[in-house]
Amino acid sequence: xxLPDPAVQTSGAVDVAPDVLVxxxxxxxxxxxxxxxxxxxxxxxxxxxxxxxxxxxxxxxAEEVARGRRIHLTTTHFHPEHAFxxxxxxxxxxxxxQADDLRRKGSxxxxxxxxxxxxxxxxxxxxxxxxxxxxxxxVRALDLGGRTVLLRPTGRxxxxxxxxxxxxxxxxxxxxxxxxxxxxxxxxxxxxHDTDVSGLAWIGVLDGLIASGPRVVVPGHGSVGDVAxxxxxxxxxxxxxxxxxxxxxxxxxxxxxxxxxxxxxxxRHPEWAGQEWxxxxxxxxxxxxxxxxxxxxxxx
Numbered sequence: 001x002x003l004p005d006p007a008v009q010t011s012g013a014v015d016v017a018p019d020v021l022v023x024x025x026x027x028x029x030x031x032x033x034x035x036x037x038x039x040x041x042x043x044x045x046x047x048x049x050x051x052x053x054x055x056x057x058x059x060x061x062a063e064e065v066a067r068g069r070r071i072h073l074t075t076t077h078f079h080p081e082h083a084f085x086x087x088x089x090x091x092x093x094x095x096x097x098q099a100d101d102l103r104r105k106g107s108x109x110x111x112x113x114x115x116x117x118x119x120x121x122x123x124x125x126x127x128x129x130x131x132x133x134x135x136x137x138x139v140r141a142l143d144l145g146g147r148t149v150l151l152r153p154t155g156r157x158x159x160x161x162x163x164x165x166x167x168x169x170x171x172x173x174x175x176x177x178x179x180x181x182x183x184x185x186x187x188x189x190x191x192x193h194d195t196d197v198s199g200l201a202w203i204g205v206l207d208g209l210i211a212s213g214p215r216v217v218v219p220g221h222g223s224v225g226d227v228a229x230x231x232x233x234x235x236x237x238x239x240x241x242x243x244x245x246x247x248x249x250x251x252x253x254x255x256x257x258x259x260x261x262x263x264x265x266x267x268r269h270p271e272w273a274g275q276e277w278x279x280x281x282x283x284x285x286x287x288x289x290x291x292x293x294x295x296x297x298x299x300x
Contacts, residue, residue: 005119006030006081008049010061016216016224017170019147021065023058025221027182030081030120033218035174036062037167039144042070046165046174048085050113051123055085072142074151076176076220077159078102079188080113086130093134093142095153098161102129105194154178154209157202159188164209171215178205179233181222183273184265185240187280191287199241199285206234239265240278244285258282 008031013023019038025031035046043066048055062071073089075082078101086092094102106129114121140151150166158177165174177186188197210230217229243264247257262278 003030003116003118003120004028006050006054006123008034008054008057010057013061014224016218017167017172020167020170020172022218022224023061024224027222032076032082032176032220033174033222033224034058035165035218036065037144037147037149037165037172038065038069039147039149040069041143041145042066042072044142044144044149044165045071045073045089047075047082047176048073048088050081050084050120051125051127052085052088053123055088058085059088069145074142074163074165076165076174076178077162078106078109079159079177080109080124080127082176082220083130084110084113084124084127086132087128090133092130092132093136093140093151094132095140095151095161095163096135096137097153097155098159098163099132099135101159101161101196102132106130108193154205155201156196156198157205158186158197160196162205166212166214172218173209173212173214173216174218175209175220175230177220178202178209179217179219179229181219181225181229181232182271183222184269184275184277185233185236185281186274186277187284189280189284191283195284195287197284198288199237199281200288203234203237203241206230206237210234236265236269237281239268240281241285244282248286254283254286257286 010023013021016022021036023034025033030050032047037044045062072091074093078098114124142149152164154162218224243261258279261282
């Protein structure tokens, strides 16, 4: 697999609110949007980039921003490009479900990503599964000094341990991969090994985030925007659900359903990247009934 080097470019950092910066992913695969949020006493970094070299660059940049203030790290979910540089930081806080994801599935994802080869494998060569310094249940209010940031677990969606980061005084929301722009939603649906993603729960999470009315939305990947970022992903997930369920109880096989749904959605969104995730999304929605319970349609 010939993929570009997933290098974080700290030189591109931009202000999205007072003392809130985003290091944009510049639309490079496996590079997340990274946040740096400052208070008078401490700075919070949101996500690390893939591997220790990226995370170390982010840490150095955060130190320049912090100018002696303490630095904390949190991650939006456990996937390697978001969390697998965490050992470069001294204070790593995550919700309990995300910590469980790291323990249960981190090694498998590390092996899978190393299997991509090239610069991805090189960036993960010296990585060990991160161990959080603090695990919390419920919403964690982190006082940075004159600014409180909310680390809010959302429950099952893109992963079991999804967490958004809210900066209430600035109206900024970091979503991780619950929201992205310019591409089809990423469904980590890999039966039988990983079936934790839930399209139905994901829609519910987005409905709640939309209702909160953030001024600035920083997606996991893609361009920073406003609440329309959330609405766009929510609308797409509704399309994917409806087109899948329209066919799932017919005599069609899964491959036929995938082919038809892909054709419909690519026609509606011809400019989007990541068409490969449509198949995973169809598989997930085929396995979810109206009540959100998995059945055996595509798990076998």
